[in-house]
Structure formats: structure tokens, C-alpha cells
Amino acid sequence: MSRRPRLLLAALAIAALLWLLFAAAERALALAQRFLQLPAWLQWTLGSTLALFALLGLGVLWWLFRPRRKRRPVPAPDRGSLEQRIDQLQNRGADTGALGAELGELDRRRATARVYVALFGEISTGKSTLIRALAPHATAISDVRGGTTQQVSHIDGQLPDGRTLVLADVPGSRETNGEAHETLARQEALRAHAVIYVCAGDLTRSQAQEVRWLGDFGKPLLLILNKADQWSDAERDLLLHRLRQQSHDIAATVVAVSAGGSERYQRTLADGGIEQIERQRKPAIEPLLKALMRLTAPGTEGLEPQREQAVLAGLHERVGALETQTRAAEAERIVRKYARRAIVGALAAVAPGSDLVIQGALAAALTRELAELYGVRVTDVQIDDFIQQAKLTLRTGSSIVLAIAGNALKAFPGLGTLGGGVLHAFAYALIFDSLGRALATSLAERHTLDQQDAGARLKTLLADSGGARVKELATLTMEAWREREKSE
Structure with a gap:
């Protein structure tokens, strides 16, 4: 115009x-x-x-x-309380070697005063190739085929302003049967001062979750669109806009780069033949270098507090998971102990009662020990009320318990025909195993003695006639009966 x-x-x-x-x-x-x-x-x-x-x-x-609030990182406990919890786990027989090693690595990296940067992302996004571009004079890192990085590799790199940093190449996430590798990658990302998250297109749901996970731990983050040379200018601008929306308030910068690497193509010869050609593409990573210089400008002194908080927060989650596993194993041991005691008591009885009323003193001791394990304070009145409710449940379901006991003992020749003593012994084993498991699960989830919740779980477990649990209880009954026969 x-x-x-x-x-x-x-x-x-x-x-x-x-x-x-x-x-x-x-x-x-x-x-x-x-x-x-x-x-x-x-x-x-x-x-x-x-x-x-x-x-x-x-x-x-x-x-x-309104201006949005900055994301609050996952709260991290102080190191002293973490060490105390780790010591408690060790005293209870848990394997805490990896947790102690994590604290040692935290101290070691602080002492080196070097900046660590982890490259994180799904497989086949070009992380290893990008590290080759960032550290072209480093030795071979790993095979660049998708999903072949199986361990963390550290490579020394240098920024254009002369500062050095340590680049960590971690296994790619979303690899088939790669849960252990993904855990390794996440732990290394928490140990780093900063993270470069690498993608090769719009973020998938799983990738967006990983970016949010890094943001939750307060990691200084660069979001990199790799292989940008495969898009047109308009497509690349649209992708960058989408990535900035998806990583709002999380990523410090979103830039597009091309890590280079090798490419293959076919060339038609003059005689009509076809030749396979492989050539190296020149990397274009200047925007990443500039963003990385800005992100790491505070140095170790400025970035170390965030890194330490992220490591301690990650350790807090790992310690919590190990505490849950340790308590569950200890609860299993306690329940099995009281189930065996119930079997021995039933076999020693001269005339076992047909109503299967639970042994009160034994049930009270089981309840008290499980409550102590999960740190739940209970009074004698609460224990008595819970046992009375369990007795009502058992009276209405005694026929089911006896039927399950009879069917289970048929799998052991000779045991099922020995009379009411063995039958009631197995019935008590089933009762105490169900009671203990129901109570342990309820205490772990509710953190209080919830009679209604534990009672509902008890009904469900008493009616469960299949699975390995019933077979294990029948085996436990058989072992107790044989030991009794030998002692007589």
C-alpha cells in the first residue's frame, strides 16, 4: 500500500x-x-x-x-534432625549407607567450590550431544544413541568468560524399565547447582511434571529446545512461546539451540548409484552459553544455599520412605510374633472355646506394641474399647473364620483331621494376623487409633480366604503343632 x-x-x-x-x-x-x-x-x-x-x-x-508469587521450594529440615533420623534408622537395622553417602557428597562438593550443572530430560533429546558441544575437548562421554547413558558422567566444561564448571550427563527419563536410572538422574539433578532441562519439542505431560518437580525443589533452571534446526522460524517461535508458558515461574530462560551431532543422508552419484553420507553438523549453542553465564554468575557462594536445601529436601523424602518401609517390616514381624503366640496358646488350651473370642491380654499387648511403633499414644480405655469392638466383629464372623481355617488345613495331610485344637489354633492365627495388619495399616495412614477404620479393615481381612497369607499362616500353624508334638 x-x-x-x-x-x-x-x-x-x-x-x-x-x-x-x-x-x-x-x-x-x-x-x-x-x-x-x-x-x-x-x-x-x-x-x-x-x-x-x-x-x-x-x-x-x-x-x-496481580504479580504471581514465586514458587516456594519443598521445605527442607535442618541437617541435625536428618542425621538423627538416619541414626535411628540405622539402630533399627535399616540400610542407611546411601543416605550417609549423600551427606558426604554434599560436603565434598561444597569443599571443591566448583559449580555443577546437570543436563536433565527424556531419552533421545540430545543431552549427551549437547554436552559434547559445551565441552568439545572432553573425552568420549557415552554412546549418543537414545537411552544408552546408564550412569552419571562428570565432564569439565568452560564458559566463554573463562569460568569452569562441571557438566553432569545423567540417564534419560521415561526409559523402558528404567526406574533405577530415573532415580539416579533425579538425585544428581538435586545435587547440582543448576539444571539444564533438554527437550526436542513441546513438553509432554510427563516432561511438564519433571519441570514442575525441579521447580518445587527451587532448582535454578534453563529450559532448552534442542534440535531447533529442524523447525522453521515460525514453528520455532511458536514452540518457544509454548515452552515459556509451560515453564512460567520455573525456568529462568527458555532458548533454542542445535547441539549438532552427526546426520546421514543419501547422495545420488553421476552413474545413478546411491551413496550413504554421514557428516557432522556444526553446533549452534550461543544462546545457551549466554544464559548459562547469567545463571551461574553468583558462583558457588551464591548458589550453594539453594543446592544444599534441595539435597536436604530430597534426603527428607528418602528418609521418610525408608522410615515407612522399616516400620512396615517391623510391624510385619510384630504381627507374625503375636500370631504365633496365639497359635501356641490355642494348642495348649485343654478345651478351646468354639466362639473364637479373642485372647484379651494378647490382643492388648499387640495393640500397644503397634501403637508404640507408629508413635501413636493410646490409653488403656482406648485399647479396651477397640478389643471389645473386635470381639463383636469376630462373633458375627466366626463361621467364616472357621470355614477358611478348615479349607486351608486341608492342604496339609493329617492336620485337617486332628480335631478342634489345630482348627482353632489356625483360626486364632488368622484372627491375630488380620487384627495386626488392619491396625498397622490404620495407624500408618491415620496416625491415631481409629476404631471404625481399623474395624472395617479387620472385616475385610477376615473374609480374605485366598492368597499367600492364608498359606503362610497354615504353615506357621503346622510348624507350631510339630514343635508341640516333639516336646511332648
Whole structure:
């Protein structure tokens, strides 16, 4: 369009805008005159209503455009409390070697005063190739085929301003049967001062979850769109816009790079033949280098507090998981101990009761020991109430318990026909095993003695006639019976 038509269109647009402004002003004056002619009470009513709506509108606008709060990292306990928990686990027989080694690695890296940067992302996004571009003079890192990085590799790199850093190449996530490798990669990401998250396109749901996970731990993060040379300019700009939206308030910078690497193509020869050619593509990583220099500018002194917090927060989760596993194993041992005691007590009884009323003292001791294991304070009244409720449950379900016991003992020739003593012994084993498991699960989840929840779980376990649990209890009954026969 030439200059004269553009000027004409601009003049028409200005004239239309002025006409709209005058029309709006005229309408506003007319409304103001009509408002002033109203009675005073109606003026106050309409004025208050308009003011209220104006305040509500301003509130909505503020909510839409208010500055968003920065993401709060996952809270991390102090190191002293973590070490105390690790010592307690060690005293209970848990394997805490990896946790202690993590604390040792935290101290070692702090002492080196070097900046560690981890390259993180799914397989086949070009992490290893990108490290080759960042550290071209380093020795071979790993096979660049997707999913072949099986361990963490550390490579010395250098920024354009002369500062050195340590690049960590970690296994790719979302690898088939690669849970252990993914755990290794996540732990190394927490140990690093900063993370480069590498993707090769729009973030998938799993990739977005990984980016949010890194953000939850407060990791300084660069989001890198690799293999950018395969997109047109418009496609690349659209992808970068999408990535910035998906990593808002998480990634410090989102840039597009091309790590280079090798590529193969076919070339037609003059005689009509086809030749396979492999060549190296030149990397284009200048935006990444600039962003990495800005991100690591504070150095180890500025980045170390965030790194230590992330490591301790990750250790807090790992210690919690090990505590849960250790308690579960200890609860299993306690339940099995009391099930065996119930079997021995039933076999020693001269005339076992047919109503299968639970042995009160034994049940109280089981409840008290499990509550102590899970750190739940219980009173004698609470224990008595819970046992009374369990007795009511057992009275209504005694026929089911006996039926399960009879069927289970048929698998052991000779045991099923030995009479009520063995039958009731197995029944008590099933009762105490069900009671202990129900109570342990309820205490672990509710952190209190919830009688209703534990009672519902007890009913479900008493009616469970299949699986390895019943077979193990039958075997336990058989072993106790044989030991009793030998002692007699």
C-alpha cells in the first residue's frame, strides 16, 4: 500500500475514534443530568450500588493481573534432625549407607567450590550431544544413541568468560524399565547447582511434571529446545512461546539451540548409484552459553544455599520412605510374633472355646506394641474399647473364620483331621494376623487409633480366604503343632 492510502486510512480511524469519544461523553453527561434529577435517597442507593460494582470490577482486574508469587521450594529440615533420623534408622537395622553417602557428597562438593550443572530430560533429546558441544575437548562421554547413558558422567566444561564448571550427563527419563536410572538422574539433578532441562519439542505431560518437580525443589533452571534446526522460524517461535508458558515461574530462560551431532543422508552419484553420507553438523549453542553465564554468575557462594536445601529436601523424602518401609517390616514381624503366640496358646488350651473370642491380654499387648511403633499414644480405655469392638466383629464372623481355617488345613495331610485344637489354633492365627495388619495399616495412614477404620479393615481381612497369607499362616500353624508334638 502506498503512502497516500495509508494516510487516508489513518485519518478515517482518528475521525471514528473522536466520534466515539464525543458520543460517549454526550451519553455520560445525559446520564449525569438524569441522575441529579432523582430524589436524594435514590441517588445514594444508585451511587452506592455503582461504587460497589466498580470495587468488584477493580478486584477482579487485580486478581487477573496481580504479580504471581514465586514458587516456594519443598521445605527442607535442618541437617541435625536428618542425621538423627538416619541414626535411628540405622539402630533399627535399616540400610542407611546411601543416605550417609549423600551427606558426604554434599560436603565434598561444597569443599571443591566448583559449580555443577546437570543436563536433565527424556531419552533421545540430545543431552549427551549437547554436552559434547559445551565441552568439545572432553573425552568420549557415552554412546549418543537414545537411552544408552546408564550412569552419571562428570565432564569439565568452560564458559566463554573463562569460568569452569562441571557438566553432569545423567540417564534419560521415561526409559523402558528404567526406574533405577530415573532415580539416579533425579538425585544428581538435586545435587547440582543448576539444571539444564533438554527437550526436542513441546513438553509432554510427563516432561511438564519433571519441570514442575525441579521447580518445587527451587532448582535454578534453563529450559532448552534442542534440535531447533529442524523447525522453521515460525514453528520455532511458536514452540518457544509454548515452552515459556509451560515453564512460567520455573525456568529462568527458555532458548533454542542445535547441539549438532552427526546426520546421514543419501547422495545420488553421476552413474545413478546411491551413496550413504554421514557428516557432522556444526553446533549452534550461543544462546545457551549466554544464559548459562547469567545463571551461574553468583558462583558457588551464591548458589550453594539453594543446592544444599534441595539435597536436604530430597534426603527428607528418602528418609521418610525408608522410615515407612522399616516400620512396615517391623510391624510385619510384630504381627507374625503375636500370631504365633496365639497359635501356641490355642494348642495348649485343654478345651478351646468354639466362639473364637479373642485372647484379651494378647490382643492388648499387640495393640500397644503397634501403637508404640507408629508413635501413636493410646490409653488403656482406648485399647479396651477397640478389643471389645473386635470381639463383636469376630462373633458375627466366626463361621467364616472357621470355614477358611478348615479349607486351608486341608492342604496339609493329617492336620485337617486332628480335631478342634489345630482348627482353632489356625483360626486364632488368622484372627491375630488380620487384627495386626488392619491396625498397622490404620495407624500408618491415620496416625491415631481409629476404631471404625481399623474395624472395617479387620472385616475385610477376615473374609480374605485366598492368597499367600492364608498359606503362610497354615504353615506357621503346622510348624507350631510339630514343635508341640516333639516336646511332648
